[in-house]
Amino acid sequence: MNGIPRRARAAFCALLGLAAITVTAANAVNEAEPAARYALRVDGLACPFCVYGLEKKLRSLPGVERVETNLEDGVVLVVLREGAALEEAAARQAVRDAGFSLDGFERVASGRGP
Amino acid sequence: MIHSSAGEAGLRARLHVLCVALAGALASLPGTTHGAPQTFDTALPVAKGEFVIRGQLVAVRASDDPSPADRKLEVVGGGVVAGYGATSKLALFGALPTLRKTLDVAAGGQRITRRTTGIGDARVFARYTAFQRDGRGRSLRIAPILGLELPTGDDHDRDGLGRLPASLQLGSGSWDPFAGVVATYQTLAYQVDAQIGYQANTKGDDVELGDELRLDVSLQYRLWPRALVSGVPGFLYGVVEANLRHRDEDEIRGDEDPDSGGTTLFLSPGLQYVTRRWVLEAVVQLPIVQDLGGSALEDDYTVRAGFRVNF
Numbered sequence: 001m002n003g004i005p006r007r008a009r010a011a012f013c014a015l016l017g018l019a020a021i022t023v024t025a026a027n028a029v030n031e032a033e034p035a036a037r038y039a040l041r042v043d044g045l046a047c048p049f050c051v052y053g054l055e056k057k058l059r060s061l062p063g064v065e066r067v068e069t070n071l072e073d074g075v076v077l078v079v080l081r082e083g084a085a086l087e088e089a090a091a092r093q094a095v096r097d098a099g100f101s102l103d104g105f106e107r108v109a110s111g112r113g114p
Numbered sequence: 115m116i117h118s119s120a121g122e123a124g125l126r127a128r129l130h131v132l133c134v135a136l137a138g139a140l141a142s143l144p145g146t147t148h149g150a151p152q153t154f155d156t157a158l159p160v161a162k163g164e165f166v167i168r169g170q171l172v173a174v175r176a177s178d179d180p181s182p183a184d185r186k187l188e189v190v191g192g193g194v195v196a197g198y199g200a201t202s203k204l205a206l207f208g209a210l211p212t213l214r215k216t217l218d219v220a221a222g223g224q225r226i227t228r229r230t231t232g233i234g235d236a237r238v239f240a241r242y243t244a245f246q247r248d249g250r251g252r253s254l255r256i257a258p259i260l261g262l263e264l265p266t267g268d269d270h271d272r273d274g275l276g277r278l279p280a281s282l283q284l285g286s287g288s289w290d291p292f293a294g295v296v297a298t299y300q301t302l303a304y305q306v307d308a309q310i311g312y313q314a315n316t317k318g319d320d321v322e323l324g325d326e327l328r329l330d331v332s333l334q335y336r337l338w339p340r341a342l343v344s345g346v347p348g349f350l351y352g353v354v355e356a357n358l359r360h361r362d363e364d365e366i367r368g369d370e371d372p373d374s375g376g377t378t379l380f381l382s383p384g385l386q387y388v389t390r391r392w393v394l395e396a397v398v399q400l401p402i403v404q405d406l407g408g409s410a411l412e413d414d415y416t417v418r419a420g421f422r423v424n425f
Contacts, residue, residue, distance in 0.1 A: 044248030046300045051346050052390045052424040053161030053199075072302065072342040074250045099159025099202045101248040 035065065038086050040076040041104030042095055045069075054098040061090055077108075150298075151332035152384055152397040152418055153355050154309045157243060157255035157298035160199035168195040170420030176411040186218040187411055191234070203243040210236045210266070215282050230278055234267040235285045239292070252301040259311070263290040269318060280321055287318030294328075302342065305351075307332040317365075324362030324375045331356045334386060346390055353384040353397060363407060373408025380416070393422040 042054065048071065055067045058076065063084025068077045080086055088105045095102040150156035152170075160166055174189040193211035200206050211234040218227045239261025247254045267285020271278045294311030309330045315323040338350040357380040364374040384397025399416035406412065 043250055044253035046251050046253055046302050047388055048346050048349055048390050049388050049393055053164050069346050070344050071346050097162040097202050099161055
């Protein structure tokens with residue numbers, strides 16, 4: 001460390017501190033208002049080509065960030081943007097518009113990803 | 115001569131059956147949104163407010179002519195079908211085929227080829243899902259279909275030898291309503307579709323083509339992946355379809371034509387690869403039974419290949 005100029009050491013420490021503050025702040029935001037995720041059980045979903053229209057309808061709902069389907073289970077995971085919420089009635093209507101039936105609607109444990 | 119050959123009426127009958135089958139296949143959106151039959155419709159839905167486009171190429175060859183005319187017929191067609199989900203249960207479809215018909219006959223010690231190319235008769239129809247029962251990874255639906263074949267194809271086409279015979283015209287010149295019911299049972303492993311349809315052909319210029327009854331059944335079985343993985347994998351289906359067609363005799367200036375009408379049963383193996391966004395498919399229709407009126411040409415084979423895209 002003796003070979004490193006004092007000014008450089010000071011700058012490195014400052015950057016390290018800034019990074020720590022940023023991570024802490026981000027975690028605080030996550031804990032305060034995590035992105036909501038909902039698991040929709042969709043009946044009648046039985047082939048890949050069916051999935052497109054359903055996902056498109058769900059993605060068009062306000063606040064939806066992404067939609068992920070597991071065809072085998074008939075479960076569609078809807079991930080919302082931070083601060084957004086999904087009403088069951090809206091989800092049911094979107095599923096119905098796509099030509100399928102909503103059999104289950106559940107908010108699942110929060111997290112940044114599935 | 116072509117107009118007076120013994121099998122002309124039969125040929126006309128055969129050609130019309132082929133063209134109706136072609137237009138019907140193009141008009142139907144098997145699966146407008148799914149793995150589905152390739153030669154007829156399905157009861158599965160088109161999402162409300164969404165479009166589906168289907169393109170299909172069809173090649174038909176018929177050459178088993180017992181008469182001295184030794185007729186050989188080829189029909190190559192392509193077309194685009196658009197489907198729109200008006201509601202979650204009501205889907206509207208429109209189809210416009212393009213046809214190229216070639217007839218090769220022996221006449222006066224030489225062979226004569228007559229050919230025409232252009233758009234055929236368009237079809238518009240509506241399909242309403244009257245019954246729907248969904249479960250996890252499965253669905254049973256029944257949907258009546260009502261539609262109309264429009265006389266958009268040229269029925270007064272000519273070549274260097276004069277006006278083409280009715281068998282080679284691209285259109286029927288008549289407004290022909292049709293109706294049917296399609297039922298679909300779909301699971302993650304397989305799908306079964308069945309359809310019954312009837313087309314009431316009306317009078318064109320001089321000819322009133324016979325009405326047509328069709329019965330279709332299709333089985334699609336998932337060949338790959340054998341075991342489902344998470345997410346939405348592409349499916350490869352093996353397809354077997356059966357198509358029964360019966361058409362009444364034509365009427366020419368009020369008289370029934372004995373060389374027209376008849377019954378044909380096709381067995382049709384094929385493959386279909388289905389993803390979220392698109393479908394690629396191909397099927398070969400092989401005639402198993404052909405009981406045609408008079409001296410009609412019998413089919414050799416029909417090949418269909420196409421794609422579908424979700425928008």
